[in-house]
Amino acid sequence: MQRVRLKLGKRSYQIIVGSGILKSLGKRILRLDIGRDAYIITNSFLKKRFGRDLERWLSACGIKSKFKTVPDSERSKSIAQASGAITGLAGFDLARRVFIIAFGGGVIGDLAGFVASVYKRGIPYLQVPTTLLAQVDSSIGGKTGVDLRQGKNLIGAFYQPRLVLSDVSILSTLDIRQVRAGLAEVVKYAAIKDKVLFFYLENNYKDILSCRKDALEYVVGRCSRIKAEIVAGDEREEKGLRTILNFGHTIGHAIEAASSYRGYNHGEAIALGMLCAVRLGVILGLTAQGLEQRVASLLKKIGLPCRIKGLSLERIIAAHYRDKKFIGKKNKFVLVANIGRAKIVEDIPLETIKRSIKEVISPA
């Protein structure tokens, strides 16, 4: 088991990573002294698979549970779902000391965190992420939100959980495509911050893909530590530190949006976005030789796409301009100089960006 402390003064919390630790959730909740009424936001698959056990384990600690299931898709990140959850919560909240458990992937974490941030001007919540993507990334750092028709995460808050509990044994319920998608974010951490992790991935990717628990625990723990450090230094994304987490995300989000969130999932789009960013670094002469080959080769081994298919350059560029990182139409890219060394570059000419994307698009 690994423990990481995210240091944010009064808002500090622990991230606990281990295998089979879900059953310890109740006693950890009691230590936090946040009450004994748990409103668990999850999906119907997880409720069916783990609901009865979870309820029993919590009940053994004197904690009452109420489940709220939401559909497991980006569409659940809506004002309508948030309202529904809040209404259910208000109905359950009789003893006046309720807290929320976000038990699911990134969508559920973002939605549940948002609900916790606004209900009664903020109640405690816990992240219990069940996908690799959520364990290494979205459950940590307090970014919560729901989507508007006009864009993703347009409504939300920075609101920190009281605990993140990542039980890697749950990851074996994922299908292989979801594990691969999560690994895209792991590659991101390694590329921007952690050479040792990059080597580890090159040598142990098979263990991770087959969900070996020690490998998963190592990887999730390592990524949690990186994310916690970065968030501790720049909680509200004001100082630019947190920006490096966007490696692969600027063009990645454009690819995701251009495929209308259907063709490529988030991790796959990020993999392609990282390849574009690496290409951009090579074109600009900022990225070390050989790095592009290593990143591409690792992504390929993992089974992530290395070529953009079925999307034109025009469509990606059009989506790209709606990205909220383009404040006042200025752009900001995270590139990597070498494995583990990120570099932020601003105002790259559009033609250069286009060229990098073009060179990652599959020839028709």
Added chain:
Amino acid sequence: MQRVRLKLGKRSYQIIVGSGILKSLGKRILRLDIGRDAYIITNSFLKKRFGRDLERWLSACGIKSKFKTVPDSERSKSIAQASGAITGLAGFDLARRVFIIAFGGGVIGDLAGFVASVYKRGIPYLQVPTTLLAQVDSSIGGKTGVDLRQGKNLIGAFYQPRLVLSDVSILSTLDIRQVRAGLAEVVKYAAIKDKVLFFYLENNYKDILSCRKDALEYVVGRCSRIKAEIVAGDEREEKGLRTILNFGHTIGHAIEAASSYRGYNHGEAIALGMLCAVRLGVILGLTAQGLEQRVASLLKKIGLPCRIKGLSLERIIAAHYRDKKFIGKKNKFVLVANIGRAKIVEDIPLETIKRSIKEVISPA
């Protein structure tokens, strides 16, 4: 003109009180460096009365305005209205640096502040309160929120404005009942914290009721200073300091709820709530002799109710138990020992509370 600084570290801001100062809003916004796109949430009366001038004054500073009107009733504090405002905001937010002006009473301030708190995880907003109640109380301190069927302000955030601008000349648009309601909160501040203000009210209530600008500026400035001090010491209502602002509000809210938010307005219910709290203090032997008479006499001069009419004790008590201040069914009352000296008392026997209310109910 009076300036009060609410000290909250990085989130500090100024409260400016004066007559005819609305026209200075544009230049103050420029100093804040929060962009030049103002999304103004208001009601149709205020838009009609001040909209064109406001737009012109802002435009002279290079600030573009977009108005969003909402109905002027508690029902506007809904998720539906918040969603509507957010959607309109997203449509207006093209240059990516938008801020909100809450131009109205408490309902508009609470709604607009909430919208600002959740849009893109928080954008700047300004409070430009137009009722006495909002100028002395709700515009200061960052409590924002909307209502649920299950209760008032169940959804919200602590989110501070960047500036509060109280132009007392706008108060002459209010009808006398609204001025009286605002004065109930002024009496509250005087009773819990400011003997001098209490004397002033006893001697100058007529000037305030006839909206004499110097009297209004004095009173609004004085209350703003008290509220700012209390909020600075207890931003999120965690330390108990902010609790004293609830003087008259525990039973007051119950009276408001029992009359289904129709019979008595907020200020009138608070006046009655203060009388019950004073009565309670007398019964408990905590309140100085003569104080009850002075409070009742001042409220009467102002034209506020001094007897509860048309509501039974049973109905008030039933509503009272839904008040969110009753954590775990424990009660907490703010009493006054003497003018300007508040005292918090916990766990008062229900029978004693009932007796105090009963003695303020009009004999049938």
